[in-house]
Amino acid sequence: MRRSRLRHLGLAGLLVLGSLTTLGTLPASAADSPASPASSAPSAEEPAASAGLLEAMRRDFGLTAAEAEDRLAAERRATDLAPTAQRAAGNAFGGSWFDADAGRLTVAVTADATPATVRAVRATGAHVRTVEHSARRLDAAKTRIDRLDAPAGVSGWHVDPAANAVIVDVVSGEHADNDVQRFVDRAREAGPVTVRTVPTAPRTFAAGTVGGDPYYTGNVRCSIGFSVHGGFVTAGHCGRAGAGVSGWDRSYIGTFQGSSFPDNDYAWVSVGSGWWTVPVVLGWGTVSDQLVRGSNEAPVGASVCRSGSTTHWHCGTVLAKNETVNYSQGAVHQMTKTSVCAEGGDSGGSFISGDQAQGVTSGGWGNCSSGGQTWFQPVNEILGRYGLTLHTA
Structure with missing residues (x-):
């Protein structure tokens, strides 16, 4: 990469989030008293959120700067708390999620949980909800x-812990299709299933070569996800193992060492x-x-939040985890669904929560004018699959 270009972009320029090659589709309880909210002021171990990040959350969530800081602090607490609360729930664990309205983690436990188990979960600071099905049963059904x-x-x-069911998404207008009906019937035999309607089917699509900060594989343009020691991670549909990669200036970067798509x-x-x-994700001036x-x-x-070379920086909410997405090329498993928009050329780009890497953009539906949903492949799965180490600050 030319040093003059590096000076122009700054440190993040090396993470040239290219352009998405695959955007597409879709698209009775026991309550306890809420825990006292902790101060949102960052600790010495928690760097303060940047003014730009707070502005993006104001734009995409309708929050004031103070409300955005409070939410980020609550999310950090929930993220840190989740593994401890799950261990406390043991076999009674029914899933967990962040309740944005309450600003805390909610943990579901089955009705057969012992009083001692419920007390142990509450002692972690999590809110407890009683549900019928365990997370183990729901995961087995999926x-x-x-x-x-x-x-x-x-x-x-995907498994929806708040609904305590496996959610099967059917494209609008397709419910009466015989093949869809047969699939839904067989899905219901597998376990507790709720059918919901989505506006359109998921798809991937490549972007032609246009300006910006992309990387290219042939005539396909995609976005860099996260730096790892020795390279970067991105979406599998952007290139096959052995394919050469060039950067924003068309100079040679390197080679796809491993790639998987679909599945x-x-x-x-x-x-x-x-x-x-x-260890930087490009903010694109936003x-x-x-x-x-x-x-x-x-x-x-x-x-x-998501960074990509076509639509740059946009934020939303994690909607579901471990979702199977049925692209026309085949099903892709263990995806995370979000309310963040994206468009062609953003594929492979970074999903990040605060300063924690989450995953690489895969596909979705909609656009950043009218809205939509986007899925990402979790970054920890990628690191584990290829034995990579995330480059961190």
């Missing part, structure tokens, strides 16, 4: 549904030839360039 062949009228399915949608690219990696300090997984309900 796994059985994953073995079915889904027709095009079914856009995907998964992830890949990693080695870098060389004067290119190097830094927000300050964001340092990456880790990859702690944000809970359902938490805010998340």
Whole structure:
């Protein structure tokens, strides 16, 4: 990469979030008293949110700067709390999610949980809700549904802990289709299922070569996700293993070392030839360039932001995890669904919550004018699959 270009972009320029090659689609309880809210002031270990990030949350969530700071602090607490609360729930664990209105983590436990178990979960500071089905049962039902062949009228399915069911999304107007009906019937045999309607089917689509800060594989343009030691991670549909990659200036960056799509949608690219990696996500002038300090997984309900070379920086909410998305090329598993918009050329780009890497953009539906939903492949899965180490600040 030319040094003059680096001076122009600053540190984040090396993370050139390219352009999305795959955007698409879709698209009775026991309550306890709320825990006292902790101060939203960042501790010495918690760097303050940048003014740009707070401005993006004001724009996309309708929050004041103080409300955005409070939400980010509450989400950090919920993220840190979730593993402890799950261990406390044990076999009675029914899932967990961040309740944005209450500003706290909610943990579901089954009705057969012992009083001692409920007390242990509440002692962590989480709100407790009683549900019928355990997370283990719901996950097992989803796994059985994953073995079915889904027709095009079914856009995907995921476990929804708040609904305590497996949600099967059917494209509007396709409910009467015989193949869809058969799929739904077989899905209901697998376990507790709720059918919902989505506006359109998921799809991936490549972007032609246009200006910006992309990387290119042939005539396909995609976005860099996160720097790892030795390269970066991105979406699998952007290129196959062995394919060469060039940067924004068409100079050679490196090569796809591993790639998987469908079934998964992830890949990693080695870098060389004067290119190097830094722990930064590009803010595109909308927000300050964001340092990456880790990859702690944000809970359902938490805010998340996306960076991509076509539509730049947008924020939304984590809607679901471990969703199977039924693209026309085949099903992709273990995806996270968000309310963030994206468009063609944003594929592979970064999803980040605060300063914690979350995943790489896969696909979705809609656009950033009228809105939509986007899925990402979780970054920790990619790191584990290829034995990579995230480059952090």
